[in-house]
Amino acid sequence: MIITKKRDFKDLMENLRNYKSFFLIGCSECASLCGTGGEPELAAMKEALEAEGKTVTGTLLPKTGCQTLGTKIELKKDKEACAKAEAIIVMSCGAGTQSAVEIFPDKPVFPSNDSLFLGNMTRFQMFDERCSLCGKCVLDKTGGICPVTACPKGLLNGPCGGTDNGKCEVSPDIECAWVRIYERMKKTDQLEDFKKVLEPKDWSASRKPATLNTRDKKEEKK
Amino acid sequence: MSFKSALESGKFTVTAEVGPPKGTDIKKILHEAGMLKGKVDALNVTDNQSAVMRINSMSFCKLLLDMGQEPILQMTCRDRNRIGLQSDLLGASILGIKNVLCMTGDHPNAGDHKEAKPVYDIESVQLLQVVDGLNNGRDLMGNDLQGATDYYQGAVVTPEANPIEPQMMKFEKKVKAGAKFFQTQAIYDIDKFKVFMSDARKFPVKILAGLVLLKSAGMANFMNKFVPGITVPQELIDELKAAGKEKALDKGIDIMARHIRQLKDENICDGVHIMAIGAEDKVPAIMERAGLL
Ligand code: SF4
Numbered sequence: 404m405i406i407t408k409k410r411d412f413k414d415l416m417e418n419l420r421n422y423k424s425f426f427l428i429g430c431s432e433c434a435s436l437c438g439t440g441g442e443p444e445l446a447a448m449k450e451a452l453e454a455e456g457k458t459v460t461g462t463l464l465p466k467t468g469c470q471t472l473g474t475k476i477e478l479k480k481d482k483e484a485c486a487k488a489e490a491i492i493v494m495s496c497g498a499g500t501q502s503a504v505e506i507f508p509d510k511p512v513f514p515s516n517d518s519l520f521l522g523n524m525t526r527f528q529m530f531d532e533r534c535s536l537c538g539k540c541v542l543d544k545t546g547g548i549c550p551v552t553a554c555p556k557g558l559l560n561g562p563c564g565g566t567d568n569g570k571c572e573v574s575p576d577i578e579c580a581w582v583r584i585y586e587r588m589k590k591t592d593q594l595e596d597f598k599k600v601l602e603p604k605d606w607s608a609s610r611k612p613a614t615l616n617t618r619d620k621k622e623e624k625k
Numbered sequence: 626m627s628f629k630s631a632l633e634s635g636k637f638t639v640t641a642e643v644g645p646p647k648g649t650d651i652k653k654i655l656h657e658a659g660m661l662k663g664k665v666d667a668l669n670v671t672d673n674q675s676a677v678m679r680i681n682s683m684s685f686c687k688l689l690l691d692m693g694q695e696p697i698l699q700m701t702c703r704d705r706n707r708i709g710l711q712s713d714l715l716g717a718s719i720l721g722i723k724n725v726l727c728m729t730g731d732h733p734n735a736g737d738h739k740e741a742k743p744v745y746d747i748e749s750v751q752l753l754q755v756v757d758g759l760n761n762g763r764d765l766m767g768n769d770l771q772g773a774t775d776y777y778q779g780a781v782v783t784p785e786a787n788p789i790e791p792q793m794m795k796f797e798k799k800v801k802a803g804a805k806f807f808q809t810q811a812i813y814d815i816d817k818f819k820v821f822m823s824d825a826r827k828f829p830v831k832i833l834a835g836l837v838l839l840k841s842a843g844m845a846n847f848m849n850k851f852v853p854g855i856t857v858p859q860e861l862i863d864e865l866k867a868a869g870k871e872k873a874l875d876k877g878i879d880i881m882a883r884h885i886r887q888l889k890d891e892n893i894c895d896g897v898h899i900m901a902i903g904a905e906d907k908v909p910a911i912m913e914r915a916g917l918l
């Protein structure tokens with residue numbers, strides 16, 4: 404899921420200084436799990452804004468904020484409330500925010516969160532980054548642990564000289580990715596693969612902005 | 626004799642590390658480099674070592690060449706992508722630089738520009754492949770070069786890494802990728818080093834034992850605590866302590882000279898790489914006491 408963190412409320416207020424009324428959009432997926440854009444956070448934001456003398460014309464918790472078309476359809480019932488708002492506040496990730504930007508071509512849209520990374524939830528509201536969406540996965544060659552993400556240097560061919568008793572040179576809070584990979588591949592009897600040299604990564608596979616249209620291809624086949 | 630011919634001829638080869646300063650005043654380092662002329666086989670010039678921004682390795686290598694000394698260009702993958710690295714390798718080649726040491730490089734987090742974006746577009750094993758390619762007249766993408774390079778390329782290895790197995794697997798990858806010589810992380814326990822060497826000797830590469838000059842018991846304790854892959858045995862720390870504050874550096878020189886003698890006399894490795902870290906002026910004394918001068 405996309406991990407988000409609330410921005411400082413003072414900074415948000417600075418962004419909102421020229422506007423009085425707002426419509427709030429959260430997200431029932433990642434932002435709810437991160438505690439940044441679910442039902443309780445929408446209610447708290449409404450209260451906080453009202454305490455600052457602002458008006459909240461309505462709120463919506465869409466099913467999936469980054470699903471632009473779906474969110475647009477869900478917003479239909481809030482047409483009036485949206486019309487009354489001078490600006491929109493989106494309490495999900497940067498993708499959800501830009502769904503709103505597309506849906507509201509003539510209203511300012513402000514994010515209330517910072518978007519951090521694609522993460523795994525390891526415990527309730529604790530998140531780890533395990534994949535950085537590099538576009539060409541090497542998990543098949545690294546025992547299922549991603550060195551592109553878990554090693555601060557993104558090394559592909561084994562530990563650097565800084566590895567120390569399983570810890571990373573960058574911080575003792577980081578487990579050396581390559582020691583983890585080694586231990587796992589030893590257990591799974593894949594060390595023969597560990598010995599193979601991995602070629603330089605093709606970074607063109609993660610160029611921005613990325614797009615993908617699987618629909619066209621299927622239609623072409625017909 | 627060139628560094629390469631020295632190593633290949635079987636001569637016990639000595640290199641010393643020099644770190645270009647931060648700033649344009651190079652009087653001190655030129656003086657120190659001058660003192661080593663005719664004594665060591667090559668001078669190994671660091672590349673923004675510990676991720677602290679300084680004069681680049683290539684410029685200083687060129688100055689050494691002009692002084693009639695043989696440089697080894699250290700090259701890390703931290704600050705340049707594959708285009709920058711290859712371009713610098715071609716550039717260093719036309720300046721007459723013949724030796725390159727390929728490393729991944731310390732993370733910016735260790736240095737004085739912690740907010741820098743680390744590059745690591747490729748890493749040590751792949752950089753060795755790149756050098757091998759350039760030596761054979763083609764770049765990383767397989768494009769033909771108008772004139773190939775002629776590098777003698779090396780890499781680093783940490784004999785006391787913990788765990789050692791993945792380190793040795795990476796060592797093998799580096800050999801396969803074309804490394805001709807290795808310079809090790811600092812070693813202090815010759816018996817342990819012999820165990821590493823019995824493994825390393827299986828490969829057709831030359832090994833220079835890395836030796837860092839101990840200047841005090843405090844420094845030894847600091848390295849044990851904070852520098853990964855370095856272990857200074859307690860006996861050596863006691864020796865430094867017994868020597869007293871004033872004589873500790875002298876004792877450090879003794880210890881290194883003793884280690885060099887043993888490495889050479891017992892034919893344990895092919896040479897040594899001396900890292901005096903700020904006490905480069907002591908290198909001649911070390912060599913003298915080791916019986917190398
Ligand atoms: S290799 Fe790339 S795609 Fe695979 S887990 Fe790592 S970052 Fe994600």
Ligand code: SF4
Pocket residue numbers: 553554555556557558561562563564565566567570571572573578579580581582
């Ligand atoms: S210590 Fe391990 S995880 Fe850290 S940079 Fe080196 S190889 Fe990567």
